[in-house]
Amino acid sequence: MTRLRVIWTVLYFCVHKRILAAGNNQCGDWVPLLESCYLFSDTRATWGAAMGICRGFHADLVSIESNDENLLIEGHLQNKHPHDADKTAADYWTGGNDIESEGNFKWIGSEQPFTYTNWMTGQPDPAEQDCVEIRGVSNFKWHDETCNHSHLFICEKSMGSPPDIIG
Template sequence: MERCYKFSTDRQPFYMAEESCQALGGHLVSVQNGFENAMLAETASSQNLGSPFYIGYNRMVSSGWTWIDGYNASTFTNWGQGQPDATSQCSVEALNGTWYSVNCASSHPYVCVFTSDIPPTTCPTCPAAPTCPSAPG
């Protein structure tokens, strides 16, 4: 599954950021591994996104912290020391890749993710043995 990202400098509360992502066909980003976490921080920094930026991790449901897009195939987290705190329900990623819990009403830049199940196009297959045109004889 291909993943594409939109880095938005528009500072919004968590739910408005998620609505903006949904309007474009995506969600706030679910961070699947350390490589993606580092890529997000590095790209946000190079695009002057501002820090920290919203990711889609929240604890709005009684089951604890979950990804807003339903992603649950990974247990990767990168909380800062003493995080998450006991009262904040949403999360942001700092430009060093560390996560912090924040009040969902606070406004931050954000990152949307878009996924595609469309397989990449394939090239036509070539014959096993190349053929050359016959030389005139």
């Protein structure tokens, strides 16, 4: 296990267990990190379909607005995919996009421009790729991608959001 991976694992479990131990789990089956609840999907969908699924849960595709939030999500993904050697199956949609204006990325939930980024080298590129994914093969750095590809996805909602009612 690499030193970086050990650090991610320790960071993830320390923060995750601290939040749960504090009795602050208002997230049900979702993962509590910082002030939000996260659903890390096990199914694939296009960016638009993923957005619709998240909204069905009174959530949005994830908005990663700080290095701390990015490290916690990355740590969770490292733990979720520990044995995927090349991690090609570990690509996740975020709520980031530049659909309205090429090169001007914003978050779908808040409509706010990016103030924090974690792009992989060479990204974003000038191709017609309007949606942002977290790419497993690049150690969970960000990559702009064609929105009609199917990937896993991450939903985010604030703690204390309405409960999920299915049925």
